[in-house]
Amino acid sequence: MKLFIIYGAGCQGIALMRLLKKNPDSADVLCFVDSNPTKQGLIVEGLPVYPPGYLLSLDDGPPTVAVAVGGHYQEVRKLLERLGLEEDQHFYDATPRPLHYSDLEPDFAPLRDKVRRHTLVSEDRLAPLYQLSRQARKVNGDLAEIGVYRGGTALLMAEALQGSIQQLHLFDTFCGMPDSDPAIDMHRSGDFADTSVKAVSALLGEYKNVQLHPGLFPETLPEHWSYKVFSLVHVDVDIYASALACCQFFYPRLSPGGVMIFDDYGFPSCPGVRQAVDEYCGNHDLQVLYLQGGQALLQRS
Ligand SMILES: C[S@@+](CC[C@H](N)C(=O)[O-])C[C@H]1O[C@@H](n2cnc3c(N)ncnc32)[C@H](O)[C@@H]1O
Known part of the structure; x- marks a missing residue:
């Protein structure tokens, strides 16, 4: 003993x-x-x-x-x-701690390990994204991610969607950050340039419901999307103008129960994201739900 x-x-x-x-x-x-x-x-x-x-x-x-x-x-x-x-x-x-999500959901740990080397996003943020992607299967509309980089979080979302007819739309320049506003943003044009359409297509090639939209968002939005609806939108763009453009296009197109999740809302390195989300929410009387890992959610009731 x-x-x-x-x-x-x-x-x-x-x-x-x-x-x-x-x-x-x-x-x-x-x-x-x-x-x-x-x-x-x-x-x-x-x-x-x-x-x-x-x-x-x-x-x-x-x-x-x-x-x-x-x-x-x-x-x-x-x-x-x-x-x-x-x-x-x-x-x-030895302080007793709450369970990790991987203790509750045995499917999550192998997936987390599969995406880890393709993503900048930490485990504590991958877990909410995975849960929301699973929940999105029960909500009307496709899924989208803006800010794909090497495809790690997109791979997680694609895995969570396996067997669903919902599409996953991926938006990125796939050649680095666009111009940012030096008065607001800390990231600069050309950050995250070490990726490509080819590399991300290869990573996600086996998922037939994944579509890439390379180029500068929102210019890359398909023209016939005016009436499209979304169940989940993952926004991981790091800068003000991109985050605001995401709010303006996607929030009005969320289905009831649909969610936008912003990866960088609470990060000191991405002040423009919080500014854009707070500005949009202030103008539309919306409540931000903050997660301690740095993410923020907007849900459509
Ligand atoms: C932090 S990275 C995304 C990380 C990724 N989700 C992961 O799993 O590691 C941010 C990405 O946002 C993209 N981005 C930001 N604003 C954009 C815009 N307006 N149009 C296209 N891509 C944009 C950048 O090119 C960059 O690849």
Whole structure:
């Protein structure tokens, strides 16, 4: 049986203690340790709470210290290192965390691994995009992505659409960022030029419902699209003029339940995207739904 001391006698520490005690044959908890003097000396859930110095008073050294202090882990790590303890050998961050999306949806992890080397988008943003692409199957209309670069997020969307008759329309210059506004944007003309129509066509060639629209958006919009509707639009364009053009064309064409998702809304490197979305939403009385990973959603009711 493994013995633990829990660092943190607050709600996170108590939750950890209850989790560990669920398997009494494999784990036991000796006591709590806490830096907060008002907790030291208390009995919490039947266990004493000691100050950090207690860890040095044990003859054989402390058992594994499971730290459950949420966002304060870095402070506690420094304190424990000052006491001569080593991370991973003597202590570790054991704060109970919410599940990852890949724990809930077994199809996601292999897909994430498949697209990872073709995309700039991190896992925490790929997961919402995948879920919205799956949900789009139940909403009327095609899907579109503006800002394809090497095709990673497009590949994720194409995979999520497998077997559907919905089309996935991909818009990009496929030869680098167009002109931007230096007073607003941080990206410059020619960024992301290391891609091509040929490379992206090769990556997505097996998906028969994918169509490429190379060139400068919105000039590349097909003429017969005035009455077209969309279930999901992924906007990953990084700059003001492109993001505004996406709002103006696609938002009015979303089906009920349809969504626009902006990859870069919360990124300091893409201030023009937030400015464009906020401006459009302000003018049309729309509410932005912000996701902590940096994305923002607009949903059509
Ligand atoms: C950050 S990259 C897209 C990343 C991609 N989604 C991924 O999975 O890595 C931004 C892309 O937006 C494209 N872009 C921005 N504004 C555009 C416009 N008005 N027309 C066409 N492409 C545009 C750029 O060419 C660039 O490839």
